[in-house]
Amino acid sequence: MSAIEWLVILGGTAVIAWINWYFFLAQSREVAKEDSSWKRR
Numbered sequence: 001m002s003a004i005e006w007l008v009i010l011g012g013t014a015v016i017a018w019i020n021w022y023f024f025l026a027q028s029r030e031v032a033k034e035d036s037s038w039k040r041r
Helices: 003-040
Strands: none
Touching: none
């Protein structure tokens, strides 16, 4: 495999990992909002 192929594979893996991390972070923020609004009542 050439260096360009390795860069494409690593780049694709990084993008997939970043998207998964982003949605996990967004989900945990949504849960935090729900928890804080529940405590206010």
